[in-house]
Amino acid sequence: MKALVVDDSLTIRRIVIKALGMVGVQEATEAGDGAEAVKAMQAGGIDLILLDWNMPKMSGIDALRAIRQAGHKTPVIMVTTEAEKSRVIEAIKSGANDYLIKPFSPDQLAAKVKGILGAAAPAS
């Protein structure tokens, strides 16, 4: 299981990666903006994306649209300060699978990831 953690803040990337470890996701690739995220997806091997909204060069919402337009079905959790209902709807319509508003606790993030991974797991 490999996650792509996209945020222009190194601090948030560290917090997210630590929380991912709580739910057994030990491998993570980092990206500092949307353009880097799109590039990382082209390289392949990503099972889960944690995606900020406001970033330089390319925003998270634009990166999400580009990733979906490229045909990637990898689950995406938006992790962002954008908390208005209209923003959440916009993200879901653009292909986000879940949404976590900053500030968040590691437990909240871990629960979101667990939920996504559980939903993505094949039925036994």
Place this chain on the structure above:
Amino acid sequence: MDVSYINPFIEAVDTVFTTMLDVKPQRNGLKVSDGQAKGPLVTSLVGLSGQVSGVVALRFPPQTALQLASRMLGTPMTAVNDEVTDAVAELANMVAGSAKAKFNHDPPLELGLPTVVDGTGYRLRYPTKSVWLEVPFTSNAGNFTMEVTYNPN
């Protein structure tokens, strides 16, 4: 002057610091700011734009910035470096974002990317028509202040 716009920002400080840092800030009054730093300060600024123009600035003495960054990063920080400025930038970003959600404008206000100023005795020069309110806080991670301007367009 209606100063009630400051309340969502004060609530946002409480939410962000409690959730991300396990720090409970205590507000100590409210005054009009002259922008002058008393001694060394690390200042993190984020702009808001749209139906209003605003800026929120969090101003930390270096020791407070180090304490907060250490908590966020999970490792002791001993000097104000890129990691510390990144951490305080993200704090201002989350405070601005949390406050803007409480205003609930439609369309939502846009957040700028954070800027951090690190130095001694400098003064933030504010455009003449804007009024900046200053809210001092104490906390178990040290003292800090928040300064906010928020003007309808």
